[in-house]
Amino acid sequence: MSLGSGLRVPKEMGAHHFIDDEEEQVYLLSPAAENDGGYAARRSRRRKLYSNRSVRPLIIMGGFTLLAFVFAYFLLPSLSLFGPPRCVDTPERGYQCEPQLTHNWGQYSPFFSVPSDISDDVPPGCKITFAQILSRHGARDPTASKTKTYNSTIQKIKSNVPQFPSGKYKFLNTFEYTLGADQLTLFGEREMINSGIEFYDRYEQLAKRNTPFIRSSGEARVVESAQNFSQGFHQAKTSDRVTDTSYPYPILIIPEADGINNTLNHGLCTAFETLPTYTTISSRAQQTFLATFLPAITLRLNSDLPTANITPSDTIALLDLCPFTSVATPLATPTLSPFCYLFTEQEFISYSYYQSLGKYYGYGPGNPLGPTQGVGFVNELIARMTDKPVMDHTSVNHTLDDNNNKQTFPLGSKLYVDVSHDNDMTGIFSALGLFNNTLSLSNTSIQSTNQYSAASTVPFAARAYFEKMECPGPNHHEEFVRILLNGRVMPLDTCGGDALGRCTLEKFIQSLSFAREGGRWDLCFKP
Numbered sequence: 001m002s003l004g005s006g007l008r009v010p011k012e013m014g015a016h017h018f019i020d021d022e023e024e025q026v027y028l029l030s031p032a033a034e035n036d037g038g039y040a041a042r043r044s045r046r047r048k049l050y051s052n053r054s055v056r057p058l059i060i061m062g063g064f065t066l067l068a069f070v071f072a073y074f075l076l077p078s079l080s081l082f083g084p085p086r087c088v089d090t091p092e093r094g095y096q097c098e099p100q101l102t103h104n105w106g107q108y109s110p111f112f113s114v115p116s117d118i119s120d121d122v123p124p125g126c127k128i129t130f131a132q133i134l135s136r137h138g139a140r141d142p143t144a145s146k147t148k149t150y151n152s153t154i155q156k157i158k159s160n161v162p163q164f165p166s167g168k169y170k171f172l173n174t175f176e177y178t179l180g181a182d183q184l185t186l187f188g189e190r191e192m193i194n195s196g197i198e199f200y201d202r203y204e205q206l207a208k209r210n211t212p213f214i215r216s217s218g219e220a221r222v223v224e225s226a227q228n229f230s231q232g233f234h235q236a237k238t239s240d241r242v243t244d245t246s247y248p249y250p251i252l253i254i255p256e257a258d259g260i261n262n263t264l265n266h267g268l269c270t271a272f273e274t275l276p277t278y279t280t281i282s283s284r285a286q287q288t289f290l291a292t293f294l295p296a297i298t299l300r301l302n303s304d305l306p307t308a309n310i311t312p313s314d315t316i317a318l319l320d321l322c323p324f325t326s327v328a329t330p331l332a333t334p335t336l337s338p339f340c341y342l343f344t345e346q347e348f349i350s351y352s353y354y355q356s357l358g359k360y361y362g363y364g365p366g367n368p369l370g371p372t373q374g375v376g377f378v379n380e381l382i383a384r385m386t387d388k389p390v391m392d393h394t395s396v397n398h399t400l401d402d403n404n405n406k407q408t409f410p411l412g413s414k415l416y417v418d419v420s421h422d423n424d425m426t427g428i429f430s431a432l433g434l435f436n437n438t439l440s441l442s443n444t445s446i447q448s449t450n451q452y453s454a455a456s457t458v459p460f461a462a463r464a465y466f467e468k469m470e471c472p473g474p475n476h477h478e479e480f481v482r483i484l485l486n487g488r489v490m491p492l493d494t495c496g497g498d499a500l501g502r503c504t505l506e507k508f509i510q511s512l513s514f515a516r517e518g519g520r521w522d523l524c525f526k527p
Contacts, residue, residue: 106355108323111461113487130468137225138188139327139460191461196232212415217264261397263376264420269524282362363426372519374428422458479505
């Protein structure tokens, strides 16, 4: 299939074409070691984009003034003495702002660090030799279809209610819908810059001496997220007084066009994409669960606004507008949208579970073909960890991945970066078996999910780290694997993970038999 000249990237990315003559597929290449165990110690000197080393004399000269400023600017607002709590977004901890609300927005939550039962410190005596990040793009505007729906909802309600009462609805008197469609927001850009900073900081000893190999799926917001990640990584590296002549780093962009093999974007498995047997599972589960909590909210809204004529679909749209208008606020005023205060904490818990059902039954273990969509990436991960060619007959693009091509799929690198979407990441986590011990999610009540939720697995700018480390063992140094998902060290039950969250490389690869055998790819082309 030829993509012709339909796919372009901005000129400032310095793009050039990589063309496969045999299949006439066009790809775009654009500029965009061990660990010393000191990551925990380095947290105390976490570098910030918002400051530089020149402030140190000021701290000495004006310590009391600075402390007073910090108290007035940060602590007082957080105590709600002057309005809503001030929201912060940091490289390490992510978005921290009324977590009882913001960490319950499903896949629309901004990245936040998930509590871990296992320490994420590098175990004593071990050194990191390999690190791969799989990231979701940063916060975005709604999709084109949803932004149209949200705008229509607002216009309808404002038309039906001439004057909104004082209190939590008052802002609607002057509210104008201005959200775009599909574009990365300024907040989303900053999320990805922060992600690049944190990746450098965590793997500093590798990052000082190595340039990451970066791939991006072809959607514009994904490509821009990869660029922003690169910017953060580079900024952290140069602030560490390391010369970085490789920047801007090349970014391999894999198109999302029909018929293109792309492990960062599903689309090849015909049955999964088209047959109601697979395409309707998630929506049916969600609709059943909606009946448990949505009617009461809709009733309350119509009681508060008697002429509004709000429907259940309108209620979902208003819930969605809380996260979308929050991540669209200017960076100078990082506060929650007033839409968020139309709903209670418990209502957002239900909303978050509703979104989790969509991911679990759409692309996760709840869909018979969900985990199969992630098999190709898992087989690429195996190849990278073992320095052996990719063995896969599913979604891997062998034009790019074969023959150890240094520009398109180099083996032997120390740092890898892949940027994708929430649905694809859900499939990948499922193919890895990360939530095999999670009971099938109930669609009639909220159940404990073994820390599985859309919010904690695939928020905006989600980060999955795949680490390979060398540690002392009976046979000199052994190779181990560990996975961190948004800061949570995964227990790796499928390969007998130890108390530190590690499996030996050998056992980890053995545990991935589902992916190595192609999942259920044979069902993809059966009617």
